[in-house]
Amino acid sequence: MADKIKITIDGKEISVQKGSYLLDAVKKTGVTVPTLCHHKDLTPTGTCRLCLCEVEVRGRRKLVTSCNYPVREEIEVYTNSEPVVNHRKILAEMYLGRWPNVPAIKYVAEMCGITESRFTSNLTDENPQACILCGRCVRACREFALEKIIDFAGRGIKRHLTMPFGEVDPHCIGCTACAFVCPTGAIEIVDDLNHPLDPQMIRDHGMKVNAEMAVLDKDQCRMREVGTANIVDVMDAYDLLPVHNYQFGTHPETWRINSKMLKARYFTQGQADGCWKGCSMACAKTIDDFELKTGPYRGQKVCVDGPEYETAAGAANMGCFDADFLAEFNFYCDTYGIDTISAATTIAFVMESFEAGAITTEHTGGLELHFGATNETLELLHQMADGRGFGVDVGQGIRWLKQKWVKEYGADPDFLHDIGMESKGLETSEYVCKESLAQQAGYGMAIKGPQHDEAWLIFMDMVNNQIPTFEDKAEALHYFPLWRTWFGLMGLCKLCWNDVVPADNYATDEPHKIPEHVDNYFKFFEGMTGIELDESKMLDQSARVYNLQRVMCRMLGYGAREDDHMPYRAMGPVTVKEYESRAERYDKQLKEIIGVDPDGKITEERVGILRRYREDQYEKVMDAVYIRRGWTRNGVPKIERLRELGIDLPELVVIVEKDQE
Amino acid sequence: MCRPKMSQRSFTESAGRVMSKILMKDLASISTRINAEFKQYKAMLMVCTGTGCVAAKGFDVRDALSRAIRERGLQDTFLVVGTGCNGFCAMGPIVVVQPEGIFYQKVSEEDIPEIVAQHLIGGEPVERLMHRDPVSGAINRTMDEIKFFSKQQLIALRNKGLIDPENIDHYIARGGYESIRNVLESVSPDEVIKEILTSAIRGRGGGGFPAGVKWQSAKEAALERKETPYIVCNADEGDPGAFMDRSIIETDPHTVIEGMMIGAYAIGAKEGFVYLRKEYPLALVRLQKAIDDARACGLLGKSIMGSEFEFDIHIHRGAGAFVCGESTALMASMSGQAGEPRAKYVHNVEYGYRDKPTVLNNVETWANIPVIMDKGARWFASIGTGDVTDNPWGGSSGTKVFSLVGDINNTGLVEVPMGVTLRDIIYDIGGGILNGRAFKAVQTGGPSGGCVPAEKLDMPIDFDSLTEAGSMMGSGGMIVMDDRTCMVDIARYFVSFLMDESCGKCTPCREGLFSLYRTLTRICNGEGREGDIEFLEELAKTVNETSLCQLGGTAGNPVLSTIRYFREEYEEHIRNRRCPAGHCKALISYRISEGNCTGCTLCAKQCPVDAIAGEPKKIHVIDQDTCIKCGICYEVCRFDAVEVQ
Ligand SMILES: Cc1cc2nc3c(=O)[nH]c(=O)nc-3n(C[C@H](O)[C@H](O)[C@H](O)COP(=O)(O)O)c2cc1C
Ligand code: SF4
Ligand code: SF4
C-alpha cells in the first residue's frame, strides 16, 4: 500500500499515505488542532471530539474527528472553519465546566479562546489531577500491556474508570503504562518495588518499547500474533531453514509447519502470551487441547507450550513436515526436560547416518530412522527419556555417538565429523550458515558451543552485506557476543532489542546495532543503579565476564583454537548431492571469487576446491577475531587484556600463562 | 446462477412433527396440499397470541376455544389457529373468524360458549363482542369495516393474523419460500442486488439507507478482499413504546428468514445472525422454532432446497442497552466487547462483524425482501413518494410500519404506504384523539426524533419530509400528544431517556445531554433564565453535529423541534413562569371555583395529603401550602370545579 493521495488542508496541498489518519497530515502542514484523547502510540477512538475538522468529500462537507479519520480519497480539509471553531468552543466549555483546574484542559480551552464556562454543575470537579475520561489508560492497558485491568463502567454521565485509584487490583501487573499515557496525572503509581534510583527513566524507555510493540509489531515480526514461529517462513524463503541435517535450506512442504499453518490450525490462545505477565511482546504461543497419539500420555488432551521457531525448524531438520508431530515432539521434549534443539539436531544426524548406511536397523534396535520418520522419531524420544534401547545412545549426543560408531561399528570418521553438527560437544542450533562466514565463526567461536545467542549475523553478513571484510566481521564478532552477554548478565530479554525496531532505525549510523534500543538498555541500567553507561563502558563490563568464561574453558580443556572449529557441514557442501542442489551458486563462487573455471571438473573436484577455500577463509576470520578480542593466535586471552580489564588475578594468569606468545 | 443438484428426499424429526426436506420442484405442490387441507374446514378461528393479547390471557382463550370445539366434536369442522399480533393490541384478546373476517375483540374465556353456540353452530355472529367505531359508534362486523385495518397496506405484515407463526406449513401455504425458490432457480446474485436497488427500499431501522447500495458495497468489499461476508438482522428494537420488529418476528418469523436467505444469496454470505433484544422471550421462542424447522426442511444449512446454496442463521441475544441497536455497537456486542459505538469512517460493509464485510438490516427491511422479489421491484417502487427510478435517495418507496401510541383512540401497529399524511394515520386509522381533545403534536422517530405540530398534519410522511420537519422516520414510533402536553417537559422527558442511554464515550453526548437536561429541568421548575433558549439551541446543535454516533447525533432533535414549533411555550415558562399546558407542577396551582363546587366532598376524600378542607354541601378550599399538585382532585371532580392555573 504505497498509495499516496493528494489532499488540501486549509488551501495547502499535501501528499499523504492512503489510509493514514488525517491528524498526522494536519500536523505536517504545521497546523495545531486541540486534542485530548489522542496519543500517538494508541489506536485513536475519537471520543473527545476536539480535533474536529471539516472535510469536503466529493462536494459534500462534513465534520470529522481528524485523529481517527482515515484519508482514503481526495479531500479538502478545513481545520478552522466557522462550524469547527464554534463547536470546538462549546466542547472546550464542557470540559472547562466539569474539570476547571486540569492543566491539559485549561490549555485546550485557551487554544479555543474559552475562559468561562456555562457548564458548571454539581459534577464540577476542582481537582487539578481529575480523570477526564479520555480513555488513554484503557487503551494503553490493552495495547501496551495486553491486559484489561482498567476500564470504564457506568453509562452516560455516570461513566467512570473501574479500577479504584490507590487500591491495586491484584491482577494489575503494575506496568504503569496507564499512568504513562494519562494526560492529567489521575493515575498515581504507589509502589516502585525494587527501589530503582530513577524509575521515571526506566519507565520512559520501557514505554517506548511498549509503544513500538503496539504500533509496529504487526507489520514487522508479528511476535504478538505468531511469536518466533514467524521465522520459519522467513528462513525457508532465504534458503536458511535447516532441512535433512542442514543439507538444504528450504523445502516444498514447509507450509505444513510454518506460522500460517500454526496460527490457523494450532495456536489457540487468540492473543499474545508471555514469559511473564508484564511483557508487551508476549511471543510465547500455546496449543490447547492437543490430543497426544503416543507415549505415556497417549489419548490425553494437553496444553503444548509452543512451538517456537527452533522447535519447528528442528522438525524440518529431521524432515518431519507435520505439525501434529511437531506439537507432540514439542510437548514430550518439554515434559521430559529435553532441549528440543539438541534432540532434533542429534536425531537429524542419526537419520543422515542411517540413510548413508553408517548405521543400520541392527544398531537402532529396529527403528527405520529415515528423514521424515515421525513415529520412529517419537519412539526414539520416549526411549531416550526411559533409558531404553537405542535411545540410551542417542541421548548422549553427537560427539559421543561419533566416537562409538567409529570405534565399534567401523563407521567412516571423516564423514561423521563432517556431518555431525556439534562443536565443543554441543549440538548446533537451527540455522543454515553455509553462506555466512561470520555466522560460522559466530557459532564456532561461541564460548559454550554453537548456539546463536552470542551472535546472529546471517542477515547482516549474507543478505545485507553490511560486514564485508575480515575486519568488519571481527568487529561484529567482538561487539555482538559482548553486547549479548551483557544483557544476559543483566537478566534482560533479547527480543525487545531486535525483534522489533524503531520505525526510523534504518536511518541511523549503525542500523544493525539498533542504537536506540541499545540506549534503552543503558537507561534501564542507569535508572536502576544510577551509573551512566555508554558503549565502551558496557563492553568493558561484559568483556570481564566473557574473558573470565574463556579462561575457565581453557582450564576445562576447551578454550583454544582447535575447539573453535565447526564441522564442514556448517561451512559448505559436504556431499555431491548437496553441492548439486545449489550448483549454480557454488559454480559462480568458484569462477568469480576463487578464480577457478568449474567447467570440465567433476563435482567431487569442485566440492574439494570450494572446501579448501572456505576452510582457509575460516582460519583467516579466526585470526582477525582473536586479534580484535585481544587473544593469542591460539585463541587464549592475553595477560595484557586481562590486566586492561582489571581481572589479571593470579588464579587466572596461571591458567593462560603457558599459552602466551 | 445456482443449479439445483437433485438429492434424495429425506425425512427428519422436528418438534414432534415429521419434517421432510423440501426440494425446489416440490414447493408448489406442498403449498397446494396444505391449502386443500385448510379448505376442508368450514372456518378457521384465528386467535391472536401476540405478546399484547397473551398478556390479556390470549392463550387461555385459544385453549378454551379448542376445548369447546373438541367437546362438541367439531374439530374437523373448525380449525383453531394461534396467530401473531394483529397490531390492535389494546383490543385484545382478538379472535377473527375466517374466511368471513368476523372480528371479535376483548374476548375472554367466558365468551367462548356463546361464540361457539351462537356463531359457529347457530350461524349468528355475536354482536356484543364486535368493534365499534370510536367516532361514529357504529358496529364494525368484519375486519374490513374497521378503519384501523382497512386503511392499511400490508407488505411486511402481510401474514399477520392469517398464519400460525410456529407452523412452517402455514407460511408455505401463503406462498412462503416461493421467492427464494425462484431466486435460486432463475435469478443470479447480481440480478437480485439490481432488483433491490431498483425497488429503492430504504432501511426501516432508522437511517433510511438504501438496502441495495449496502448489499452491493458489501459484496464488492468481499470480492476485493476474498472474504465471506456476513448477514445480520437488527432486532434490538430499543425505542421505548416501539414494537414493530417484535411483532413481525412473533407474527411471521419465516419472512425474516426468507429475506435473509435472499440477501445471503445475493452477497455470497454463508452465515447470518439475528441480534435479538433481550426482553423478547416470545419472539425468541418463535424465531428459534422457525429456524429449527427451516433447517429440518432443508431451507437452511447446506445445499438448500437441493441447490448449491448454503446458509444458516444463529440468534444472538442483545445486551440490553438502547445504544446496542446502533450498528457498530451491535457488532461490538456480538463480538463479546462492550456495546459501545465506534467511528463509522470505515463502514460495516467493509469491516463489520469479525472484521468481515457485513450487511446489517432491520427486521422490517428483511421482511419486505421476499415480497419485492415476488411482486417485482417496479411494483414496490411505485408505492410511496418521490422519483426513485434512477436514485434510491430520490424518494421513499414501499410501506412503513408505525407503532401508534399516546393520546389516541386506536393504539396499535399499522402498516401504511409511504406518503400518507399524518392526518390519515391519526384520524382515520387512529380514530382521533382520546376523549375528543385537541391534537397538539406527534413525536416520531423514537426518543431522538422530533415533535411535529398540528400545522404539519397534512404533510405526506416519508424519510425526507420528516427530516425536513426537524424529526425523523426512525424505526417508526409515533406518540400522539393532546393539548395537555407540555412541550418543554416532553423535550425534557426524551432528553432524560437519551441521557440515561448514552454510553458516555464521547464528550458532546455525555456532557451535552446532561447539560440540556439540567437546563430543561430548570425551566420546568420555573427557574428559567433569559438566554436559556439560545443556549439550548446552540448546545443541541453541537450535540447533534459533533457526537460520535447517531444516538448523540440526533439527541438534540427533541429540543430543537420543540423550540422550533413551540418557542412561545418555552418563553411562557421562562418569562411568565407559566406552563400553558398546565403540566409543570412548579408552575401551576389547583383552585376550586366557587361557582361550580357542589360540596360533594369527593376531592377531599381522595386527596392524598388532606389539602382540601370543606364541609359537605359547602364550597371546598385547597390549602396551597399542603397541596403537592398531584392532580387527583382535578381528575375526580365531576362538576369541573377544580381548575388549573
Ligand atoms: C442509538 C441507535 C439505536 C438504534 N437501534 C436500532 C434498533 O433497535 N433496530 C434497528 O433495526 N436499527 C437500529 N438503529 C439503526 C442501526 O444503526 C442501523 O442503521 C440499522 O439497523 C440498519 O438497518 P436498515 O438499513 O435496514 O434500517 C439504531 C441506531 C442508533 C444510532
Ligand atoms: S499498570 Fe499496566 S496492567 Fe495495571 S492497569 Fe495500568 S496498564 Fe493495566
Ligand atoms: S485516568 Fe487519565 S488516561 Fe485514564 S481516562 Fe482518566 S484522564 Fe484519561
Ligand code: SF4
Ligand atoms: S453519541 Fe452518545 S451513545 Fe454515541 S458514542 Fe457518543 S456517548 Fe456513546
Ligand code: SF4
Ligand atoms: S369534587 Fe368538585 S364539586 Fe366535589 S367538593 Fe371537590 S371541587 Fe367541589
Ligand code: SF4
Ligand atoms: S392536587 Fe392533589 S394534593 Fe393538591 S389538592 Fe388536589 S388532590 Fe390534594
Ligand code: FES
Ligand atoms: S483527539 Fe480526536 S477526538 Fe479526541
Ligand code: FES
Ligand atoms: S397481540 Fe393481539 S393484536 Fe397485538
